[in-house]
Amino acid sequence: MTNSSGGSSPSGCTRPRTSVSEAEVEALVRGICFKTGPPRTIGVEVEWLVHELRTPQLPVTPERLRAAYAALRTVPLRSALTVEPGGQLELSSPPAASLMECIGTVSADLDTVRATLREHGLGLVGIGQDPWHEPRRYLREPRYDAMETCLDRRGPAGRAMMCTSASVQVCLDAGHEEPGPLGHVRRWWLAHQLGAVLVAAFANSPLAGNEPTGWRSTRQLLWMEIGAGRAGAPPLDGDPRAAWARHVLDAPVMCVRHDNGPWEVPEGLTFREWTRSAVPRPPTQEDLGYHLTTLFPPVRPRGHLELRMIDAQPGEDGWIVPLAVTAALFDDPQAAETAYRAVKPLAERAQPLPAPHNPLWTDAAMHALTDPELHEAALVCFASALEALPRMGATPEVTASVAAYRDRYIARGRCPADDLLDRLHGKDRTP
Numbered sequence: 001m002t003n004s005s006g007g008s009s010p011s012g013c014t015r016p017r018t019s020v021s022e023a024e025v026e027a028l029v030r031g032i033c034f035k036t037g038p039p040r041t042i043g044v045e046v047e048w049l050v051h052e053l054r055t056p057q058l059p060v061t062p063e064r065l066r067a068a069y070a071a072l073r074t075v076p077l078r079s080a081l082t083v084e085p086g087g088q089l090e091l092s093s094p095p096a097a098s099l100m101e102c103i104g105t106v107s108a109d110l111d112t113v114r115a116t117l118r119e120h121g122l123g124l125v126g127i128g129q130d131p132w133h134e135p136r137r138y139l140r141e142p143r144y145d146a147m148e149t150c151l152d153r154r155g156p157a158g159r160a161m162m163c164t165s166a167s168v169q170v171c172l173d174a175g176h177e178e179p180g181p182l183g184h185v186r187r188w189w190l191a192h193q194l195g196a197v198l199v200a201a202f203a204n205s206p207l208a209g210n211e212p213t214g215w216r217s218t219r220q221l222l223w224m225e226i227g228a229g230r231a232g233a234p235p236l237d238g239d240p241r242a243a244w245a246r247h248v249l250d251a252p253v254m255c256v257r258h259d260n261g262p263w264e265v266p267e268g269l270t271f272r273e274w275t276r277s278a279v280p281r282p283p284t285q286e287d288l289g290y291h292l293t294t295l296f297p298p299v300r301p302r303g304h305l306e307l308r309m310i311d312a313q314p315g316e317d318g319w320i321v322p323l324a325v326t327a328a329l330f331d332d333p334q335a336a337e338t339a340y341r342a343v344k345p346l347a348e349r350a351q352p353l354p355a356p357h358n359p360l361w362t363d364a365a366m367h368a369l370t371d372p373e374l375h376e377a378a379l380v381c382f383a384s385a386l387e388a389l390p391r392m393g394a395t396p397e398v399t400a401s402v403a404a405y406r407d408r409y410i411a412r413g414r415c416p417a418d419d420l421l422d423r424l425h426g427k428d429r430t431p
Helices: 022-032 062-072 099-118 142-152 157-164 184-201 218-226 240-250 271-277 285-293 320-331 333-350 359-370 372-391 396-408 416-424
Strands: 042-052 080-083 089-092 122-125 167-173 299-301 304-311
Touching (some): 022 240, 022 271, 062 099, 089 099, 099 122, 099 396, 142 157, 184 240, 184 299, 184 320, 184 333, 271 285, 304 320, 320 396, 333 372, 359 372
Antiparallel strands (some): 042 089, 167 304, 299 304
């Protein structure tokens, strides 16, 4: 398993400078995106907004960010540290053999990152969508120039996603080849149905411009507005490998890169059409690898499964709860079976529409756990996760954190977004 959230490097299994046909693309995608075997490793990618330490409402100048990030590049970290287009920081853990190994690695790295940022008067803020600042691009690179041009065609959501959003992304092995609770077909289906419950349970982005948007997860709204071709899942009927390969071929090309001169941003050109027309030049295996990094579905198969739907969480250790809950519900066979049964009735609400562009995901992002069916599913899933965590070697502290989250939010039909809304309206009664 490798962890990356859409950086510019293509998949390691692609070879540059070799043109590819439509059939070759399909075979490559089917071969590289679902690597099956017993679930053994886990990873997490934690994104953070970087704000003034004492007054996060104040903007941070690019010069201060550059100085802080230069300092960060000098400290030893086990996780990969990257900067997102708007200046958000992301830590991507190495593949870990256990949940506790993953938590230990990222926690230590975050301590180092926070100490370094503190010296520059900056801090990390865990929230899914910046509630104060307008999108402002920090990175000026050809990839992000092209991305901005491409996404602007659909409206302002793309820039907000690039520059003001943050998430907790859980990376899990694809699963067994054979059927069963840990089989890759079941895990693929579960990720898309349980994903709506995770959106609702961890929604933490109800504001923009310091005003309520009407959505508990405005970040999820942004992904929906970007469009199904770029940020949607394939249909869940049939074989996941074949469905994802079709989706990749029929997804719009974000850009055609050139060694010299600006990159082209074609409008409406799918990768399938590019292989057939070979215009403006034939696509290569390197182009395919790059194309895969420009697709942002809620569950992205990259050899492993990358679950991308969870908002960044409040508190220094808030990210641990969605990581632990998700790992338990996927990698413990008993919990996985319970989660499957809990979310199966929700599938009818999704209709035949792929996530996140269906009624189930819309309700999860807008209403969170005030939705009775999502609330009921979340209660069952959290109870099952709490039973599974000790079997997975989770420490009492981690299990206690999940239990505390269950008591504070899930049991009461709430999510962190509700705390933010209460504070805005002067009704905050939390400690």
